[in-house]
Amino acid sequence: MDFYAILVDQQYLYNELLCRTPVVAREKKAYYEQCLESKLIKVITGIRRCGKSHLSYSGLPREKTVYINFDDERLFDTQTKDLNTIYEDALRVNPQALYWVFDEIQNVQGWELFVNRLHRKGLNIIVTGSNSKLLSKELATHLTGRTLSIELMPFSFKEFLAFKNVTLTKQITTEEKARIKNYFFEYLTQGGFPEAINNTLGPHYLRELFDRIITKDVIQRHKIRDIKTLKNLALLLTHYSAQELNYKKLQRSFSNISLNTLMKYSQIIADTYLNFEVESYSLKIKERLTKSRKVYSIDVGMFNALSDIPGRTLGRQLENLVFLELKRRNETPFYIKNKNYEIDFVLTKNQKVTQLIQVAWDISQPDTRERETVALLKASEELGCTNLLLLTSGEEELHTQITITPVWKWLLQLPLFQGSP
Numbered sequence: 001m002d003f004y005a006i007l008v009d010q011q012y013l014y015n016e017l018l019c020r021t022p023v024v025a026r027e028k029k030a031y032y033e034q035c036l037e038s039k040l041i042k043v044i045t046g047i048r049r050c051g052k053s054h055l056s057y058s059g060l061p062r063e064k065t066v067y068i069n070f071d072d073e074r075l076f077d078t079q080t081k082d083l084n085t086i087y088e089d090a091l092r093v094n095p096q097a098l099y100w101v102f103d104e105i106q107n108v109q110g111w112e113l114f115v116n117r118l119h120r121k122g123l124n125i126i127v128t129g130s131n132s133k134l135l136s137k138e139l140a141t142h143l144t145g146r147t148l149s150i151e152l153m154p155f156s157f158k159e160f161l162a163f164k165n166v167t168l169t170k171q172i173t174t175e176e177k178a179r180i181k182n183y184f185f186e187y188l189t190q191g192g193f194p195e196a197i198n199n200t201l202g203p204h205y206l207r208e209l210f211d212r213i214i215t216k217d218v219i220q221r222h223k224i225r226d227i228k229t230l231k232n233l234a235l236l237l238t239h240y241s242a243q244e245l246n247y248k249k250l251q252r253s254f255s256n257i258s259l260n261t262l263m264k265y266s267q268i269i270a271d272t273y274l275n276f277e278v279e280s281y282s283l284k285i286k287e288r289l290t291k292s293r294k295v296y297s298i299d300v301g302m303f304n305a306l307s308d309i310p311g312r313t314l315g316r317q318l319e320n321l322v323f324l325e326l327k328r329r330n331e332t333p334f335y336i337k338n339k340n341y342e343i344d345f346v347l348t349k350n351q352k353v354t355q356l357i358q359v360a361w362d363i364s365q366p367d368t369r370e371r372e373t374v375a376l377l378k379a380s381e382e383l384g385c386t387n388l389l390l391l392t393s394g395e396e397e398l399h400t401q402i403t404i405t406p407v408w409k410w411l412l413q414l415p416l417f418q419g420s421p
Helices: 003-020 029-035 052-056 080-093 111-120 132-142 157-163 174-190 202-222 227-239 247-253 259-270 285-290 300-306 314-328 366-383 407-411
Strands: 041-045 065-069 099-103 124-129 147-151 243-245 275-278 293-297 334-337 342-349 352-359 388-392 402-406
Touching: 003 065, 003 080, 029 041, 029 147, 041 052, 052 099, 052 124, 065 080, 080 111, 099 111, 111 124, 111 132, 157 174, 157 407, 174 300, 174 314, 174 407, 202 227, 202 259, 202 300, 227 259, 227 300, 247 259, 259 275, 275 314, 293 300, 293 314, 300 314, 314 342, 314 352, 314 407, 342 366, 352 366, 366 388, 366 402, 388 407, 402 407
Parallel strands: 041 124, 041 147, 065 099, 099 124, 352 388, 388 402
Antiparallel strands: 243 293, 275 293, 334 342, 342 352
């Protein structure tokens, strides 16, 4: 295989196309550029097409950077023994290289040993990958203490607005508020994958992306034979977004496989970042592990693209957005469901509950309002937490014990009533 010719092509793509494409400055850009000053290996993980490649070369001097994309079909059969040849050919392409970007390198078995060797040579290395567990397992085995990890997701609402060329001001006018709200409902529909925004074929693109992830990152990589069951399970997990998931009940829909296989398949799918699970709140680890979990999709746009009834699931989409933002803020939320009340998100620190969050599309009806507020007040009394938040699609008010604010305002971290007429 002519690795040199492939690397010349890839370097052209890096220099002439990728670096000249205007992109949104990601919220993690500043942290990433700080990491570049470190000699530790930078590891950027996240779902396919969320912008890892763009972030990886952000702030890098092109004339001193080598970019190698292992997701290139011409490198599909690359083996461990080929990596040193690729390294030598890359030096021919750019003898002045100080920064080395290895994109989707987890496609090559034994990559971590190769990267570790280059790290010992003093090279500044950036690695990207689309499989959380595969990377973490290899990192833990061979690169412990030598890495800085950065997890990237599709656009946040702030990044979505930046993509739309909206600049937030300190004091939002009535007109700006209306514009931001309109964009929020676009975001709720389109999601945050860069290539799906402003694209009339966005849903089609997201369905194809979903199929590619399942086919390439799950079925091919793990050599899954029961392709139909795997795909159906992946679709079902997406449809379950913002709902409880009980694997024993779910297994009834897949009588051809065991419960253990079903859970194994679910974990493999989750490793691609397609969805996340939230445990039921309990101080006892055993209870958290045995109770049902709630599942959330990586992107509401993908959820909509794969759903038959997106217009009837607005409340769940809103809740999914809140979960994703909590994850961006490095929170690990729990949920509560008992005979007295349900709480969507329970935030904790050092085993102490720090905030209770409820999400409701519309609380204009007295029954809905009472259900949501009473649940927060009951949980507050039982858990000893007075930081109560009720997020809605639009309602905003001062409550004696509960902060009630629209999700769009919370996403932008704006104070209550800013931008109101």
